Amino acid sequence: MSLALYLHPLASFCHKVLLALYENGTPFESRIVDLMNDxxxxxxxxxxxxxxxxxxxDESRNQTIPETSIIIEYLEQHYPGSRPLLPKDEAVRLDARLWDRFFDLYVQVPMQKIVIDRLRPEDGHDPLxxxxxxxxxxxxxRMIEQRMSDKVWAVGESFSLADCAAAPALFFANIVEPFSSTHPNLAAYFERLLARPSFQRVLTEARPYFPMFPYREAMQARFL
Known part of the structure; x- marks a missing residue:
């Protein structure tokens, strides 16, 4: 098989790329990487x-592509599917890239900081x-709540790159810093993301690994 994705089924950034692959039914081989094994x-x-x-x-093109957003754009360029994840309109496409970075930098990254801190030894925590x-x-x-007041998806009228970034980021962020009861527009958007067959597949594949998640006790029962 030409495409191989090096991943771990519990890693939220890996989920972002899996969503893009599953949305378009792109054939690929999963290669699980255990970074804890020397x-x-x-x-x-x-x-x-x-x-x-x-x-x-990508063996057929002898290319190794890192970084989630670049991977998805590479797939869009060389392995396009029936559901484009980058809007054709240039202004909307730029907006999709903006909100892709927003969910990565301001949801994924702080969420991971909270999670990683729980894994540290007692004398290594960073409360500040x-x-x-x-x-x-x-x-x-607050910003997503405002934005989703009149939108179905993060950008434009269709599921896009930005939603691929949003789904796993919000899934884990809602565990460590819940928003479902305080931000109705955000919560409704999150439920729409959860209903996507592509994301349901990602979560099904991740479920056997959820016991490894440091905040497992805070996960909603419907996901276990």
């Missing part, structure tokens, strides 16, 4: 020296950093 991690560094996942490998991350999430929630 031998597996060392092998993966031969693929991408930064050591981050996901990474797409966690408090700042929670404040960033609250600001992001």
């Amino acid at each position: 031998e597996a991690s060392a092998r993966y560094l031969n693929i991408w020296q930064v050591g981050k996942i996901p990474v797409l490998r 950093g966690v408090a700042e991350a929670r404040d960033t999430l609250k600001t992001a929630y």
